[in-house]
Amino acid sequence: MKVTDHIHIKDDSRIPKYQQIVDGIIENISSGQLKIDDKIPSINALSEHFLLSRDTVEKAYNILKDRKVITSVKGKGFYITRTKLISKVNVLFLINKLSSYKMRIYNSFVSRLGGNSHTDLHIYHCDESLFLNLLTKNSMAYDYYVIMPHFKTSALHHISSTDEVLRALGKIPESKLIIMDNDLQQLPGTYAEVYQDFEGDIYTALTQGLEKIKNYRRIIMAYPARSVYPYPKRILHGFRRFCVENKLPFEVIDEIYDDTVMHDGDLFITIEESDLVSLVKQVRDKGMVLGEDIGIISYNDTPLKDLLGITVISTDFDQMGRSAAELILEKRVEKVKNPFRLIERESL
Amino acid sequence: MKVTDHIHIKDDSRIPKYQQIVDGIIENISSGQLKIDDKIPSINALSEHFLLSRDTVEKAYNILKDRKVITSVKGKGFYITRTKLISKVNVLFLINKLSSYKMRIYNSFVSRLGGNSHTDLHIYHCDESLFLNLLTKNSMAYDYYVIMPHFKTSALHHISSTDEVLRALGKIPESKLIIMDNDLQQLPGTYAEVYQDFEGDIYTALTQGLEKIKNYRRIIMAYPARSVYPYPKRILHGFRRFCVENKLPFEVIDEIYDDTVMHDGDLFITIEESDLVSLVKQVRDKGMVLGEDIGIISYNDTPLKDLLGITVISTDFDQMGRSAAELILEKRVEKVKNPFRLIERESL
DNA sequence: ATTGCCGGGCCGGACAGTACAGGATAGGGA
């Protein structure tokens, strides 16, 4: 028995022939005659059997492939991949590392996208080759690719690997790509984006609090430079620009240790939570008062920082996830800047 | 015994046959059945054994040769040359939801496992069908499956879907399975596990602080029952048992609202961070003092709770990830109870 | 009425990948 015997299409001149083929396959699936992983007739076989042009069958199969009902394997044939015909939106959410902030972005993204979707989260640990692996392995299998590009800023300036990343990203259809968090100036084309303007954001946020900041004698930023997960250098640039333009004495240190020297009138800007913790502990140990003797501005807000009265400069993580989801839901291709602001609390 | 008996290839019509041969050899290497310098079947032997064209086998062997997995010696045969690069451990890390605690477990797991490994993180949002999908789709592709089984406790008691979950888990080879966090009493077999004894843990931790707890007039637990992400009911059981056995008046509420009534001498146990936040805010608004008028014990520790002086009962998340990684690294099949303890701070 | 445009349908060709069936050659080992 030939495979083509399974397929039945009824000729109705009112509807296009390729549509009849599509409906025929769908019907054979829903009636249970075609099951998952079954092979369906080749283009040649079907076109000869029903006296159709090869092109017509090809068109029908392409529609089914776009709907992800069937998959094609070059040189072998077409195979049924899905029997449930509800079309879920599949998203690949690719992030460099898993922090509580990234987590909030992911969660708000998923909940805004709603139930008729599935998003896979993958983490590439700032590793270029792992990033490329994940992207090539999962290439073309998703409807959307939400990507946060953050890589190790190698001192050796490996042009090759950065180029490879850009080439891999270029292979993704622009309509399916959403760049998050870190905007890539080197990537050409018109794709969607929800970005932080790291340099400008910190500059304007600090400027907003300039009057209070002026009361401090020195500003010290704890910028984790030696971390395996680098933060954008532009944070530093923005901070420096703010200090220089306002003629404020400043300093940049790697980390806040238990014995980091601090004086009355110091204002600390912390990025890592661990630095914040050891800083607050030290301030308490020395009997100093936050917001009077020592000032703290922390990067990235959390509810518990609110309780602690820590002044923060922060982007809106939930908004970032929502924005990305809405770009997908509304099929918009825009570059959206995520809101960033200074939230003044007792520690400043 | 013929050499060909070692090689197993599974016939999947979608995948090209030469690729199946390649995968089969790789699998035999990574499972340790084929070691370095071993001879693999000749082209003729394999083609006859599996009724394949010689050309197909040749193609597969050429791919392996290009990848430098095997070397050919004219007139002799093919020999395995590399096993190191292939023996990268692949892990599927399957969790119900993404919280900051799960994140810490994941991060400590990955860092303990080290560089010669790759772990994919997937989230099934407490959804049984999604869980089954992820498991069947990725079946047999990983070396280890680290799974946190938490599902919606449906009031309707869908035996069917629970059964399906157990059957799906049963299909995973016991040596590859590590159950985390929530122990499944219903799952038979000897598999590895790192579990919390939710009922016993909270009972003993609270008993540890009994003297201080006795000073409070009433104990109120905020247990989020209506959440889409349910917490194990055994937390409640353990709490109730503690209260009943010590003859302490208690109460269980869903959530802490802005207008939740609270009296002098109330001790709150919070699970969700949002409950903790609104509770602390209320206490402050009413001019009450934490640890004197109102007590708080929070579930799950974080560095910022330490700063806030919040007494916690908590498992050691970092340890949990480390334990799971060590079970894999040392190839141990044991059931490990994760440490749980009461950390007394000012709020009690 | 003519024109341009678009989509359905058809035709055939070029290309690449899969799989098979051989044959020819050179080397290894007993």
Place this chain on the structure above:
DNA sequence: TCCCTATCCTGTACTGTCCGGCCCGGCAAT
């Protein structure tokens, strides 16, 4: 020598993929 080995070769036949061109009918603007 004989049998097995890898290697390279030419075919054949099928597969999906992509291309340009063709016809036709409907549809809207000129």
